[in-house]
Amino acid sequence: MSDSPWEDLAARSNGLHVVDDFEAATYRLVVEQVLYHADRGSRVAYYVVERYERDIKDALKPLGVDIHVNRQLRYAYAIPRHGKSGNATTQQTVFALVLRMVYEDSAKLGDLTDDGEVICDLVELDEKYRLLTGRELPSKGELDSLIRHLRRWGIARLSTEQDDIGEEGLLDQPYAIVIRPAIVDILGETALQRLSQWHGKTLSEPDEGEAQEQTSNDGTEAA
Structure with a gap:
C-alpha cells in the first residue's frame, strides 16, 4: 500500500x-x-x-x-465535527433559517423539482420572511449579498433560464430563489427553533455573541 x-x-x-x-x-x-x-x-x-x-x-x-x-x-x-464558530451575521443566519423553513413547508406539499430543489419567488419569500421574523425583507442589494453567501454555503442560488419554474416557465419577478436540498443537512431540524430568538429584533446588526454561534451542532460554520 x-x-x-x-x-x-x-x-x-x-x-x-x-x-x-x-x-x-x-x-x-x-x-x-x-x-x-x-x-x-x-x-x-x-x-x-x-x-x-x-x-x-x-x-x-x-x-x-x-x-x-x-x-x-x-x-x-x-x-x-469540530468546526469553529462561524462569522455569519445575524441577518445571514436568519435569512438562511427562513429559507430552511420555506424548504420544509414546500417539501411537505411535495412541491419539489426533480433535483429536490424548491423555487421561491420574491412575493412568497417576502411573506414568509415577515411572518417568521416580524421584519421586512432586506433591500435588493442586501438580498443579492445574502444569496451570494448562501450560494457559497451550497444551500441556495438564484434561478436561471434553465429552471422549471412553472407551467408558463416565467415569473413576473426579476428572479426567483432556488433553495437547494442540502439545506436540510446543513441546517438540521433543531436549527428551525432558533428563528424565535430573532423575532422582533433588529436584523441589520448582529447581537453580541449571536453571530458567532453555530447552528446547534449541525456542522455548518455559516450559521
Whole structure:
C-alpha cells in the first residue's frame, strides 16, 4: 500500500481516474461543502465522491470531517465535527433559517423539482420572511449579498433560464430563489427553533455573541 490513499484509489480505478481527480474532488467537497450532480461544473467531482464514498470518508476522518452522499437527490456534502464558530451575521443566519423553513413547508406539499430543489419567488419569500421574523425583507442589494453567501454555503442560488419554474416557465419577478436540498443537512431540524430568538429584533446588526454561534451542532460554520 502506498503512502497516499489517492494513489491506491487511482490504481484500483483501472485507469478511470488519476490521483489529481481524487485530490480535486475531495478538496472541492471540503471547501464548497456541497457538490451537486445537477451543477455541470460539479458533476465529475460528485461522481468521484459518490463512487468512492467509503474510501474518501476514511481519508477525511482523521481531519474531523464527515462526508455523506444523498444518492436519491444526487449530492454529496461535508460536515466538520469540530468546526469553529462561524462569522455569519445575524441577518445571514436568519435569512438562511427562513429559507430552511420555506424548504420544509414546500417539501411537505411535495412541491419539489426533480433535483429536490424548491423555487421561491420574491412575493412568497417576502411573506414568509415577515411572518417568521416580524421584519421586512432586506433591500435588493442586501438580498443579492445574502444569496451570494448562501450560494457559497451550497444551500441556495438564484434561478436561471434553465429552471422549471412553472407551467408558463416565467415569473413576473426579476428572479426567483432556488433553495437547494442540502439545506436540510446543513441546517438540521433543531436549527428551525432558533428563528424565535430573532423575532422582533433588529436584523441589520448582529447581537453580541449571536453571530458567532453555530447552528446547534449541525456542522455548518455559516450559521
